[in-house]
Amino acid sequence: MATAVIDEKENKQLWGGAAEPMKASYGKLMMWFFLISDALSFSGLLITYGFSRFSHESYQGTVEAFKTSVEYWPIPEKVFTHIPFFHINAPLVFVGLMTFILILSSVTMVLAVEAGHRNDKQDVQKWMLWTIVGGMAFLGCQAWEWTIFITGTPEGLTVTDADGTIRQIFGASLIENEYGPRLFADLFFFITGFHGTHVLSGVVINMIVFYNVCVGTYERVGHYEMVEKVGLYWHFVDLVWVFVFTFFYLV
Amino acid sequence: MGQAHNSHVSTPTVQPRDPEKIKKILKVTLYLAVATAIEFVLAFTVPRGYLLTSIFVLLTFYKSFYIVGEFMHLAHEVKLLIWAVVAPILFIIWLILAMLIEGNYVLESLKAIFG
Incomplete structure (x- = not known):
């Protein structure tokens, strides 16, 4: 009997089975479960980094006297010292900037979700656009960072091979790099690359949602829940970067 | 559509x-x-x-x-959803600990075997 009097608005929120588990919509709940599995993937990569670091010699000596070598794991602040346009020693400044860009784009995303709750199409458009701009700025920074990492320093690193030949290594590849053991560069490419792929797909999805907002799709649907769902994904990407920043660059 | x-x-x-x-x-x-x-x-x-x-x-x-x-x-969100998200993540803590200890053991073993 009771089912007959459920009004239309309430009925809309129910799933196919006429219930709403955990008071969350189907799409949002599935996004949460996807994010858990994605968190496990990133944990796998970061734990691999920890394992590799603990199974290599660590650098003994003062930070000032640090020289890169394939014998021990490098100190990250001695590797990532470049910023665009200035030829000065600026350790971790550029990575710090990237972190701020991503946090800010996360904030504009929250503001877009908040505007969506108020059905304010203008504001959703504005904040979604800023989020996309932030994401693209981050990707640009990462492209620059990779270029510098792959090109390397003019001095390079002098190594002696097993057969006695002395040669120099410039920059980094998956085989060898001038910063430290092979796995250091490999994990740099895998971890920041996997994260960058997430940012890229996030930007693409944000663009699709932005387009839908502009043409009024969600206005017709009656709610902006899609902005919330893509927002969850975007915050997760930001969250992963917080961990990458700490465990790859700072520690 | x-x-x-x-x-x-x-x-x-x-x-x-x-x-x-x-x-x-x-x-x-x-x-x-x-x-x-x-x-x-x-x-x-x-x-x-x-x-x-x-x-x-x-x-x-x-x-x-x-x-x-x-x-x-x-x-x-409701408590159940919070725990549905947080509880699986908590298992990672052991993986971190186990892999760091194991990594250190690999290093010690390499040093002990190859000098």
């Missing part, structure tokens, strides 16, 4: 901005920015070691609580 015009659906009414909500979002932004700035300063002032690493880990968790709790709104 999804964009077919439903003329009978009325456009939802636009509600005005709530300054309280905006203020709260900006407050969380400030917390995150300050935590990142502190990490940054500590990286150059405090000598490397277990103390510094512990501070970094604590600040990272501090930041992630705000991102997941406020930005992703998890803190305001």
Whole structure:
């Protein structure tokens, strides 16, 4: 009997089975479960980094006297010292900037979700656009960072091979790099690359949602829940970067 | 298909901005920015070691609580959903510990075997 009097608005929120588990919509709940599995993937990569670091010699000596070598794991602040346009020693400044860009784009995303709750199409458009701009700025920074990492320093690193030949290594590849053991560069490419792929797909999805907002799709649907769902994904990407920043660059 | 015009659906009414909500979002932004700035300063002032690493880990968790709790709104969901998300993640803690210990053992073994 009771089912007959459920009004239309309430009925809309129910799933196919006429219930709403955990008071969350189907799409949002599935996004949460996807994010858990994605968190496990990133944990796998970061734990691999920890394992590799603990199974290599660590650098003994003062930070000032640090020289890169394939014998021990490098100190990250001695590797990532470049910023665009200035030829000065600026350790971790550029990575710090990237972190701020991503946090800010996360904030504009929250503001877009908040505007969506108020059905304010203008504001959703504005904040979604800023989020996309932030994401693209981050990707640009990462492209620059990779270029510098792959090109390397003019001095390079002098190594002696097993057969006695002395040669120099410039920059980094998956085989060898001038910063430290092979796995250091490999994990740099895998971890920041996997994260960058997430940012890229996030930007693409944000663009699709932005387009839908502009043409009024969600206005017709009656709610902006899609902005919330893509927002969850975007915050997760930001969250992963917080961990990458700490465990790859700072520690 | 999804964009077919439903003329009978009325456009939802636009509600005005709530300054309280905006203020709260900006407050969380400030917390995150300050935590990142502190990490940054500590990286150059405090000598490397277990103390510094512990501070970094604590600040990272501090930041992630705000991102997941406020930005992703998890803190305001029902308890069951919070635990459905957090509980599987807790298992990772053991994996981290196990792999770090194992990594160290691999290093010690390599040194013991190959000198």
